[in-house]
Amino acid sequence: MTHSPNAAAEAPPIASSLREIREIGVTLATALILAMAIRILLFQPFTIPSSSMEPGLVTGDYIVVSKYAYGWSRASLPFNPPLPDGRLLGGQPERGDVVVFRRPHDPDQVWIKRVIGLPGDTVQVRMGQVFVNGRMIRQTPLQMVSDHDAPQRRVLEVRETLASSKTYVAYDGGPDQPGDDTPIYRVPAGQYFMMGDNRDNSLDSRWPADLGVGLLPAGNIVGRAEIVAASWKPGAGLFKPWTWLNLQWGRFLKPIR
Template sequence: MTQTPDTRPPDTPTTTDAAPSGMAEIIDTVRTIAVALAAAVAIQTVAFQPFTIPSASMEPGLVVGDYLVVSKFAYGWSRASLPFNPPLPSGRLFEHLPNRGDVVVFRRPSNLQETWIKRVIGLPGDTVSVSGGAVTVNGQALSQRALGPGLDLDAPARPVEQVEERQVDGRAYITFDAGHGLEGDDRPARIVPEGQLFVMGDHRDNSLDSRWSGDVGVGLLPVTNVVGRAELVVASWKPGASLWKPWTWFNLRPGRIAHRIR
């Protein structure tokens, strides 16, 4: 019996190789996507995580629509730093306390599913009081300097005054004051317990913070609830922008791109 010679070029694949080759490409694609997702999750868990500003309590430094980056390694890691706040032991790995004046993102003690942002005013052991809107820490009033009228983007018709507040170490930032005799303007002296922080919003008359009990505002903030330190506003979108409205994606505030958080 005469055998018919195979006239195909030596590198030509047979039809039986097509299916395994196509499957290999699919597996490679899935593997690449999985590695990329794992890297993104690892970066957000260990190093940096993006957040958006949902309220006006940190005006004028941070406004609704700001998209900012939070450093997770600034204070070490706790279960609050991890996605979904898993039920791990309390405490922080490589713990570093925040500095007074730091802007921190944290899980609200009364509802761990809510992520809030405020400024650290008092550390464990500090005595904090508020009188006539002026903050005193350990018997020393934080210096304030009036800068004139400001614009409350959350309620443009509400008159506010810009006030530069300065920490004892010289760190300065701008706060909003909506007038005298308002509810949060006076609070008696309070010693911050071990493992807790006293936090306030920069929009002093539009912030539910440590001046209020935990069922209304923040109350005293456990250090373990801190997610990280707010570092940089990457970009900021004007009101009305939405992921589901592509024509609004470039409706940006140019002056707030790469804006360092004070």
């Protein structure tokens, strides 16, 4: 049997092309697996959808969350699979940490707030002042500013300083606001009391679970918010190419305090 010169000439390029396609496929699959492993085990990005954590975090911020900071639970995994409760490895949140979590009343919703009360603490708000274990969190008034996401609203910037010396800036919308006066909450073991920094525009642990957060079970925690990687102005979106450059340039690579 004889072979045509053309068939002999064409065979090597076809084999070479198939080998290249296979190598590209293996490379893409490896990259995808690595990216998923990093997303599940180490870091995951989230976009801030609301104003409840102003002024530190604003609508459109694209943040990076550390998953290994507190270990892993089913809330850390995609789609919140029906696994046993509890956390694997990792430490415990500290008072003042900014935490991403699955809302207890609706785990499909991912929210972000600041840890104010730890297991065993008592928390109360009186006339807008936050008391933890009977001691007031020290507040230092700074200046009146326009709310970042609602410039028509004037708010007072207040620096809060915890007993650990951790400090951050919150918004105070004025006296006699809903949530300015609460009963004493006792935080049970394995749960946390969460509050938004935009104190008069945040549904958090001051509100019952069907309206806000209620007390947050440790198993609902996704991870600790670490850094604002980038930020887009409200209205920008992945499927709106003309908005991709509507950036808030001053918020790139901003550590989350």
